Amino acid sequence: MSTQVNHCEAGEELAHKALRFLTAGSVDDGKSTLIGRLLFDSRAILADQLDALEKRAAGAPIDLSLLTDGLEAEREQGITIDVAYRYFATKSRKFIIADAPGHEQYTRNMVTAAAGSDAAVVLVDITKIDWKASPVPLLAQTRRHSLLAHLLRVPSIVFAVNKLDAIEEDTETAFNNVKASLEAFAEQAGIVNKGVIPVSALRGDNVTTPSANWPWYQGPTLLQVLEQLPVADEAHDGSLLHPVQYVTRDSVGEGEASASGTGHQYRALWGRIAHGSVKAGDEVQIFPSGQTAIVAEVRHSALVVDQCEAGQSAGIVLDRQVDVSRGDWVHTPGSIKPTDSFSATLAWLDTEPAAIGRKYWVRHGNRWVQARITAIESRLDIHSLEATDAQELAVNEIGRVTVQTQQPLPVEAYTANRVGGALIVVDPTTNRTSGALLVK
Structure with a gap:
């Protein structure tokens, strides 16, 4: 007889406990270096990899970002382009990391990584912002990536204030000012903030071990926070x-x-x-x-x-x-209500603006149908978080739209289910993935 088990858990029990998280934020905030630090400190680097990094460094400190920047173009330009997935484990948990690009041009790759993540670590490079201002102005990509992760129902968002080791003045004041701005932004946007942590990915402060350089911070390390976060579940x-x-x-x-x-x-x-x-x-x-x-x-x-x-x-x-x-x-019979018209949040990722009346392909689950945007109700201002009038959505903009599909689909509210409530939009001419629809 065939093998019979009580539940469909064989081979999936351990994977179910692993936390899938992505690193997000602006370009050159230190996302790849942070992941490299996590891999290095958790001893998840093969001996030949470490040997190659030491030879490349030629006596200088090891460039940990090279552990995730695998494409030749990434190493040449010093930026992340594609999403790189890495794996490591501690005594209490397994992790799957997605290193998402920070450049605006590759926001679609960040959206891909966020769609299946349990948590997001949003890095904030303190050297790029005026931490003496009141309130501290956050970078556009910091806001955009946080909002996208929130809209994509990533349940836990953690802010890591990076490169504090580069601040020669009062690091405690600098961190507290940035923390206050991040907390105010998160509250206004409705983001569940799981923590704001001062780190130095380059030096290793508060990544996996507490920092001896900042006695004013007595909170958990980034790894300690990640070990306690819940996994997303439907x-x-x-x-x-x-x-x-x-x-x-x-x-x-x-x-x-x-x-x-x-x-x-x-x-x-x-x-x-x-x-x-x-x-x-x-x-x-x-x-x-x-x-x-x-x-x-x-x-x-x-x-x-x-x-x-x-x-x-x-x-x-x-x-x-x-x-x-x-x-x-x-x-289940009678449990779905197919419709050919629905309202949704649209994260637009194409350089060609989203236009009312134009035909697109949309994918819901594994079904492809033609669709049109019949109305753009509003556009989200990522700085004020206010809804503004719009006739189109440009690249990396977020808006509220009405969609008409050629055939009915069993869509559900995205807040209730990430599979039934999500669609991707594809340009029929270029075959580019143009946007992500989250059903309201």
Whole structure:
């Protein structure tokens, strides 16, 4: 018989506990160096990597940013372009880090990293701002990245005030002034601020170990904060919503039995569950066809399991042949309300402005449909956080829009579910990813 387990957790239990976080902020704020410091101090660097860095440094201090800046163009220009993912672990937790670029030109890459993150560490380079001013003016990218992370439902945001070691005057006053400005901004924007920490990524102060250079700070280190943050999770209770990524026809292994009653072959509808759970015996419905069926069995990899829940990958085998393909949705009957018109927050990432009436492709789950922006209701001023009138949205601007799709979609509020409430916008002419829609 096939291996049976109680829940769809095999191989996923440890990954579920890992914290996925990104570093964000303006260009050259020290994001790559901070991640390099975390990797270096946690001994997550291979011996040959460390040897190569020491040879490159030729006796000078090691450039830790090179541990994440892997593209040749990144090393040549000294900036991050693509998102680099790195992994490390402490005694109490595993981490998956996304080093997001700070340059405005690569904001779309930052959005990609934020969409699946549990936390964001927003770096603030204190050498770039007038910390003596009252209030301290924050950089545009600091505000933009914080707002994007907040809009993308990153549950925990931590501010790290970097390069305090470069301040020759009163570092305590400098930090407190910047901290007050960050806290006021976070409160105004509705951002849940999990901490403001003074750090020196280059020197290692308050990254993994407390700083002996700043006795006035008695709070936790950045790593201590990260070890305590919760992971993002979707609703496990309630109705099922399962986007079909692909459909397979597999053979039952020798000696196995299949509950699907399909002999030695079964069709499995594979995808990552958006919310709810699924188990054998559940009645489900297919969108958009509307056909219903009973779940014969639930599979995870090669295992037949009793149940799979939100955030887990599952293969759903039905008790009868139903026409299902990539882009369809499996859901609890009567639980969705498809619509072809909805209001959403739009983060625009293309150099060509978002225009009312122009056709775009949008992707919801794994389904592609044509759509138009029928109205731009407002644009967010990232400095005042006020909604202003707008006829178009330029690159890196955020606005409230109304969208009309060619076919109905089972969209949900993004605040309720990150899968059902998110769409990407693609330019049909250039095939560039042009924006991210977050359903209101």
